[in-house]
């Protein structure tokens with residue numbers, strides 16, 4: 001009996017472990033690659049990821065840093081949007097941005113329905129003012 005149920009138990013443990021890894025907090029990832037850096041006034045908006053390129057379903061980090069010194073700046077609430085201009089009808093992606101426990105560092109959950117170049121916009125609004133950056137991001 002034990003032998004028969006053994007593999008099932010191990011299967012459950014492996015699933016739980018891989019789920020936990022998949023949901024790992026992006027701000028806890030040790031090594032990040034900077035994919036974009038955009039300047040807006042006295043802010044640098046830095047997009048980084050544990051991978052070298054954005055994927056169609058991806059989680060990445062958006063940081064707001066002072067252009068003088070590089071310290072993280074809390075910009076308040078942040079929203080993201082993405083679209084791909086196409087003949088006929090544009091496609092829309094989603095970039096859901098949430099705060100992390102580190103002020104000035106945000107986690108983005110993105111979904112793009114196809115690979116290619118997406119026009120992405122990050123907007124912020126808070127006590128220190130509002131702004132936005134738009135850039136072309138490659139999605140594989």
Ligand SMILES: [Cu+2]
Nearest residue numbers: 084086091114
């Ligand atoms: Cu498209």
